[in-house]
Amino acid sequence: GAGVSQTPSNKVTEKGKYVELRCDPISGHTALYWYRQSLGQGPEFLIYFQGTGAADDSGLPNDRFFAVRPEGSVSTLKIQRTERGDSAVYLCASSWGTATGELFFGEGSRLTVL
Amino acid sequence: GENVEQHPSTLSVQEGDSAVIKCTYSDSASNYFPWYKQELGKGPQLIIDIRSNVGEKKDQRIAVTLNKTAKHFSLHITETQPEDSAVYFCAASSGAGSYQLTFGKGTKLSVIP
Numbered sequence: 001g002a003g004v005s006q007t008p009s010n011k012v013t014e015k016g017k018y019v020e021l022r023c024d025p026i027s028g029h030t031a032l033y034w035y036r037q038s039l040g041q042g043p044e045f046l047i048y049f050q051g052t053g054a055a056d057d058s059g060l061p062n063d064r065f066f067a068v069r070p071e072g073s074v075s076t077l078k079i080q081r082t083e084r085g086d087s088a089v090y091l092c093a094s095s096w097g098t099a100t101g102e103l104f105f106g107e108g109s110r111l112t113v114l
Numbered sequence: 115g116e117n118v119e120q121h122p123s124t125l126s127v128q129e130g131d132s133a134v135i136k137c138t139y140s141d142s143a144s145n146y147f148p149w150y151k152q153e154l155g156k157g158p159q160l161i162i163d164i165r166s167n168v169g170e171k172k173d174q175r176i177a178v179t180l181n182k183t184a185k186h187f188s189l190h191i192t193e194t195q196p197e198d199s200a201v202y203f204c205a206a207s208s209g210a211g212s213y214q215l216t217f218g219k220g221t222k223l224s225v226i227p
Contacts, residue, residue, distance in 0.1 A: 041201045042120075093157070095213075102160045105150075
């Protein structure tokens with residue numbers, strides 16, 4: 001695939017459950033980002049990876065949220081003890097490097113917490 | 115941190131007319147200002163961007179202007195077409211990390227045939 005791939009596209013879970021969202025970036029892109037988009041809002045920055053390490057996780061709302069990118073390609077966003085307020089579309093993006101430039105977004109994973 | 119305000123929230127224009135969307139930002143250190151288009155059920159897609167050392171940039175029917183003194187920038191779409199209908203987001207880099215974009219709340223543009 002040529003674009004950023006995110007799975008699942010939709011996830012419905014119950015309050016208190018654990019959730020994993022997966023992102024497969026464009027091949028060769030070293031930078032990977034997670035953003036969260038609530039209904040009627042613009043995307044909000046969560047975390048940025050350069051290679052395998054989280055270069056900036058200042059956007060993660062609390063310690064229930066965690067993300068990994070163990071081999072510098074695929075990333076997983078993990079949410080523990082989900083709350084109804086976590087319901088949103090989680091967007092992943094990738095880019096060639098750290099300089100400002102185009103972010104290539106996936107179609108997102110829509111999370112609904114009942 | 116950076117704060118980006120975007121207006122209007124909705125905009126309807128007749129096909130062939132021009133559309134203008136305006137944004138203001140708060141952090142004078144911000145130096146990168148992209149515009150993204152988001153269609154229903156899709157991720158945002160970059161349509162044009164501008165850096166702080168440039169006042170205006172044009173790409174076919176789309177142009178962006180930047181006024182650093184006033185801390186505002188605008189998107190201009192001329193000769194609008196129905197396929198321009200989408201939600202448009204402006205964004206600004208935080209300055210501290212150019213990868214960390216702060217987005218406006220979006221403008222839903224409807225082009226009426």
